[in-house]
Amino acid sequence: MTATIDVFWHDDALLHDTGSGVFEHPPSPLLAEPELHPENAVRVLNMKAILERGPLAEHVRWRAGRHATIEELTLVHDPDYVESIRRFCADGGGVLLWSTTVSEGSWAAALAAAGTTLAAVEAVLEGGSRVAYALVRPPGHHAQPAQADGYCLFSNVALAAEHARRSGVERVAILDWDVHHGNGTQECFYERDDVLTVSFHMRHGAWGPSHLQTGAPDEVGRGRGKGFSVNIELPAGTGDGGYLRAFEQVVAPIVDRFEPGILLVACGQDANQFDPNGRQCVSMAGFRSLGEAARELAERHCGGRIVLAQEGGYARTYSAFCLHATLAGVLGVETALEDPCAYLPDEPSHADEEIAAIRAVLAPYWGL
Numbered sequence: 001m002t003a004t005i006d007v008f009w010h011d012d013a014l015l016h017d018t019g020s021g022v023f024e025h026p027p028s029p030l031l032a033e034p035e036l037h038p039e040n041a042v043r044v045l046n047m048k049a050i051l052e053r054g055p056l057a058e059h060v061r062w063r064a065g066r067h068a069t070i071e072e073l074t075l076v077h078d079p080d081y082v083e084s085i086r087r088f089c090a091d092g093g094g095v096l097l098w099s100t101t102v103s104e105g106s107w108a109a110a111l112a113a114a115g116t117t118l119a120a121v122e123a124v125l126e127g128g129s130r131v132a133y134a135l136v137r138p139p140g141h142h143a144q145p146a147q148a149d150g151y152c153l154f155s156n157v158a159l160a161a162e163h164a165r166r167s168g169v170e171r172v173a174i175l176d177w178d179v180h181h182g183n184g185t186q187e188c189f190y191e192r193d194d195v196l197t198v199s200f201h202m203r204h205g206a207w208g209p210s211h212l213q214t215g216a217p218d219e220v221g222r223g224r225g226k227g228f229s230v231n232i233e234l235p236a237g238t239g240d241g242g243y244l245r246a247f248e249q250v251v252a253p254i255v256d257r258f259e260p261g262i263l264l265v266a267c268g269q270d271a272n273q274f275d276p277n278g279r280q281c282v283s284m285a286g287f288r289s290l291g292e293a294a295r296e297l298a299e300r301h302c303g304g305r306i307v308l309a310q311e312g313g314y315a316r317t318y319s320a321f322c323l324h325a326t327l328a329g330v331l332g333v334e335t336a337l338e339d340p341c342a343y344l345p346d347e348p349s350h351a352d353e354e355i356a357a358i359r360a361v362l363a364p365y366w367g368l
């Protein structure tokens with residue numbers, strides 16, 4: 001049987017206009033040319049193009065995304081918060097937070113991002129798909145129940161997880177390899193033992209009132225949720241080998257004990273070696289290996305059921321290549337697509353000390 005991935009897309013992703021300037025700040029009079037805000041429509045257009053034109057194209061079944069309803073958003077979000085975002089966009093948008101800018105069209109894009117992720121998880125829950133990917137923006141993993149953060153308005157993957165739970169899946173595992181801490185997803189489930197959140201990220205700590213979580217290993221959850229928030233905080237430049245070592249030594253043994261019914265992946269590519277927002281030096285080969293490792297977990301525990309949703313990934317060219325490599329790994333398909341930028345050396349032991357410390361924190365909960 002040919003491996004197939006259902007890719008869910010909605011054109012309203014393009015309506016979210018984040019403007020241009022100095023990175024995520026206003027334009028500088030010192031420079032000749034402002035650049036697009038890092039989270040722009042071009043990045044997802046490149047991702048869509050490479051899946052349409054690259055070697056994986058024959059494995060992709062394109063599916064229509066949809067808008068989430070307000071009721072669906074309140075699966076994890078506060079109704080007043082949802083309304084505040086709607087109103088801010090309807091009033092014309094602007095700078096919502098220092099790094100997060102929205103336009104009038106961002107409301108439709110945010111509804112499409114959440115709804116399209118829900119459509120992807122629904123397809124897998126209903127059995128029509130086994131492997132699905134939602135190519136959406138704005139991203140979601142920093143959005144907390146009542147707080148926007150880090151380019152994110154609604155927590156797309158958390159909504160998908162909660163939907164899966166209410167559809168009868170007893171245990172849901174979320175694996176987040178975006179280079180930033182999945183603080184919003186974590187916050188949605190911090191006191192829960194039915195949704196395991198695992199975040200790989202570079203060490204960046206809390207970054208202000210919108211982002212109080214640190215992503216340090218000792219953020220393990222609260223109450224019955226203790227042990228079910230797993231934070232793999234890695235040093236700058238960890239690279240392919242270090243990421244895989246952390247996967248083998250921390251993620252796989254924990255997921256093996258948790259035994260989820262479905263695996264959700266908050267799939268960012270900003271750990272790539274050329275990302276303006278990340279410093280982790282992961283290459284296409286590394287992303288392929290992460291995809292393979294996730295597939296193995298899904299096959300072992302979830303009947304192969306895996307749903308990925310797009311998060312960050314801001315190097316507009318290389319992120320698309322890394323996405324292609326990730327999905328090839330998830331499908332177990334060999335492709336002839338070469339890495340156009342492969343040159344960084346890799347040292348698998350780069351993060352050994354940190355990984356040992358993370359295992360020590362989690363040992364009481366998972367017997368590592």
Ligand SMILES: [Zn+2]
Nearest residue numbers: 178179180312
């Ligand atoms: Zn990110």
